[in-house]
Amino acid sequence: MRLTSHNTPAQGRVTDRPLGRALRALPWNAPATVLIFGVVLFPAGYLIFNSTQRFGLSGLDLGSAGFANYVALFQRPEIFPVLLNTFIWVISVVVITVALSLALAQFLNRKFPGRRIVRITVLIPWAASTVMTSLAFVYGLNPFYGIINKFLVDIHILRVPLGFTQQPLPAFVTAMAVGVFVSLSFTTYVILAGLAAVPNEVLEAAAVDGASSTRTYFSIVLPLLRPALVLATLINIINVFNNFPVLKLITGALPGYSDDTTTTLMFKILQSEDNLGVANALSVVNFVIVLIVIAVFLRVAQPLKEVDS
């Protein structure tokens, strides 16, 4: 155990046997493996299995239900609008976030006095709890005592305070805006890292050739940013799909399901209705949605093409 290198022929033989090497790696990797299986893979499998079980009101497993939970799920009248909301939520928030982050990163990549401070303020929503950030918006946008509403009235953007979070449609749009707000930090930082990797010589060569800055950006910088963009978009898809706190805090108090995504609906079924079977079925649907969205995105973006070349 103590010596690994090929000091003596005998030890060398033992070291090189695959089984021996795998066994020796075991104590080093076992804790992480146990943790992953116990708290990630097992609950995933457990909820898939439980999606085919019937449950009593106390949560007692009453045996197999076949696909009854899935049937019950898809017979709910709100399920298809909720699915549509989910796609609108993920696609809008991710697209707007990436577009704004591209501009923001481009700006923060230039030198100017105070840049370091601006970069730190951009970092704050990432470090801060999404629940707390959303709470400040919920308070600020309140039509009665909210000071964002007051400010918008004072600068004449609004005539009277608007109930941003009181009606389904404005509340959903508000949630999207806050969803973008809390996603900008990470995305901008990934793109900034991508911009830092663009070689200066290439940009200078383009300038010497007389390319305009717009032309340089779209023909040179953007293609070089592709790996960073693919990565930022991919992680954003997962994060935005799972961005439960923003929707819960901003639209959660509204009655009905008009602003729900499959994620918030799942928590409602689990917590308010105590319907474990259907909540499990919807969780499986969530798995499938995440997989489909990621697969479609990778198909469209074809990131491997760029990596291989």
Place this chain on the structure above:
Amino acid sequence: MTTWARTPSVPAPTARLGAPRRRRSRWPDVGRAVVGAVIALLFLVPYLIMLVGSFKGQFDILTVPPTYLPKVWHPENYITMWTASQTPLLANLISTVVISVGATALMFVVCIPAAYYTARFRFPGRRAFLFVVVVTQMLQPTLLATGLFQEFGALGLSDTWIALILINAASNLTFAIWIMHNSFASVPKEISEAAQLDGAGKLAVLMRVNLPLVWPGIVTAVIFTFVASANEFSASLVILTTDTLQPLSVALSKFVGEYDASWQYLFGVSLIAIIPCVLLFVLIEKRLVGGLTAGSVH
């Protein structure tokens, strides 16, 4: 290019070339600084609302129409909030700290050996292990909430800090292992081999030779796990039901829709939680992206 202009020994033509470039760039500099200030203000909006609100009185914070600044400043809010009757904020803050410290410690113990060994040695199953680590990134607690709720219920661990410590350690494991793996991989093999020749065991090589060299990566993983655990919401919401065991994220979320919420206290405690997280993130600002990108790029 700029070095040309600044170097005093350059001949006249270059200096002339440099001068207008500098003159052209001064005004855009000011313009950018102004735009930068506006961006900074926009990003600060929710936190400025918290800061100002945390000094308002209970009546003041619910006044219609509101005032931007407190009519009377109430710095004592930062003392009275700990004993406020509406919510056990001190217990909630303690929960957040216990869960975050526990999850970070567990992550540390579990990830360092795995990251070190996968970076330093080749063995059957290494690729499979690293693949599973990446898959973990996709299966976040929000997606697994029903499964985690039922699993910890069956284990008799629902409504315990241990459950959340395990969940947070696991859900930040991808970031931690990847960033540490890359740090260990960047340490030249020869250094470890020299130590081994001197008779040091693998554990000693890790502890005495490698750890001191890779501490920036480890600090990044530790801070990231701590901050992410402090901000976790979904799993805590379904697993912790006793209000004194709930972390701040869950406790504060219950105030939405309350008719006479003590927003000044929520904002005060929010700032106390946010400020250390931001300071910690600023420390690792440069390395944050590395941990997230490494896994997918390699």
